[in-house]
Amino acid sequence: MQLTAEERAILAGERGEAARRALEYQVKVGEFWGAERFVPITNARCFDFEHCRRLGQDEGEATKERELIACLRRMDVITTDTCINYQTVYQPHFGEHVAWGDTGTVIYANSVFGARSNFESGPAALAAAITGRTPEYGFHLDAHRRGGFAVELRARLDDLADWGMVGKLVGEPHQSYFSVPVFHGFHRTPIADELKHLGAALASYGSMGMFHFVGATPEAPTLEAAFGGRAPAERMVIADADLERGYAGYGLGGRDARLVVFSGPQQSLLEMKRLAQLFDGRKVQEGSSCFVTTNGAVLAQARALGYAGTLEAAGVTILQGVCFYILQNLSLMRVKNGWQNLVSNSAKIVNIIGAHRFNTILRRTQDCVDIACTGILK
Amino acid sequence: MHGDSQVSIRVERAFGEAVEGEAVVSEEGFSPRYDLDRWSGVITKPGHKLEGVSLKDKVCFFPTAKGGIAAGWAFYDIKWKKIAPKAFIFGVTNPVMVQGAIFAGITIADGWSKDPRQDVATGDWVRVDPAARFVQVLRRSS
DSSP states (O other), X not given: OOOOHHHHHHHTTTTOHXXXXXXXXXXXXXXXTTOOSEEEOSOEEOOOSXXXXXXXXXXXXXXXXXXXXXXXXXXXXXXXXOXXXXXXXXXXXXXXXXXXXXXXXXXXXXIIIOOXXXXXXXXXXXXXXXXXXXXXXXXXXXXXXXXXXXXXXXXXXXXXXXXXXXXXXXXXXXXXXXXXXXXXXXXXXOOHHHHHHHHHHHHHHHOOOOOEETTTSTTOXXXXXXXXXXXXXXXXXXXXXXXXXXXXXXOOTTOOOOEEEEOSSOOOHHHHHHHHHHHTTOOOOTTOEEEEEEOHHHHHHHHHTXXXXXXXXXXXXXXXXXXXXXXXXXXXXXXHHTOOEEEESOHXXXXXXXXXXXXXXXXXHHHHHHHHHHOOOO | OOOOTTOEEEEEEEESOOXXXXXXXXXXXXXXXXXXXXTTTEEOSTTOTTTTOBOTTXXXXXXXXXXXXXXXXXXXXXXXXXXXXXXXXXXXXXXXXXXXXXXXXXXXXXXXXXXXXGTOOTTOEEEEETTTTEEEEEEOOO
């Protein structure tokens, strides 16, 4: 890599041992990817410190987490405990280089804001925060941001789960970080939470870091512009029947319906409002558990607006500052509660919780609420 | 197909020390969070093509990297617990796998010249040479 005088000074230890080690690590990562230089970043984030707050969480792990958070605060890190920072904390502008972690935030930043980030995992994002730069490869470069294949959306996509299902149907058969789908032909304009679920699922099922949505995302004013002059490598169509086939494809096991989760990504205020409407006046079935996760800012507003109260009155457990899948001891919780199935409207969580040996089932939001309140899974 | 003991596969990118170990060749991609039990080093995701297989000390061939950001710390975690593989060889990987492997000091490569399933079988003894960017089969399992 070509290094500036400042970067050479950092490697010589002139800004201390932490900066030296961070940059040395970043050079190795940059060289792997053939990066020619570093780009300065405005903002770094990482979210994969494992959180544990309640639910029989291991005390040793909780202590470690508290130490880690204290350490990060001493480094002047803002600890917001959120995976939806792009909805509640910081919205990078078009062309802004950032170093974000959590795949859902990266794909949203690249696609919806037109900002530029690779997936930066914990140590990489921390290194970027310390040095103020990141190696220039992947989605920092124009060449990787052009569309690769076209997806015509003929389906109605009325529920957030439908958007996650699209992410699964497109991501699974095109599993590659550098594969950039271009969505077009949709009958209306998508809203932020819909693009959030689409992006989270594409990143999860396809390991993808970017998509275009013609007419909605900034690098896709037209189909031609999204492809940057190239021809699509493939054209696929998603219709209502594809979604129905997807929902019908989940095995229901023994129809255990005692665990329903709204999480992954954390719920926005609009999602909290909708859940409060759907749970209003109802009760989670006795013996069942229903979890909602969100961040502190959303929860404070949801409390003020009465949404949180409505959910809690219905017997829903709201977890703040976590995501369900990163709870410690999840496998033990599963065994202790005898849970077999996990039902969610999040395609992402349905995909990623497998190592804890849940059988997972994606259902639409209204269906998830009905399952939580009746204990009946169809 | 498996007759030539000197068969080698070129890789486009690689990092780490040269290592030797027993191959595990997967038809399915990999994520340490989705698929791996990080207390035993065994693939535990129900239905994964390698369900029940331990990755400890293995040279793992995966066609793709799945999802997530977890590899950043997870590889360091399993290395510290002494249940990490010797190397990861990916057809197509993502930055997180690379960042995680480099942080943990686990050898990693991606961009193989041909599908290893044609030439390498699970149980074969292989050598990975990141500097020379190739993977070589040294001994057949049977």
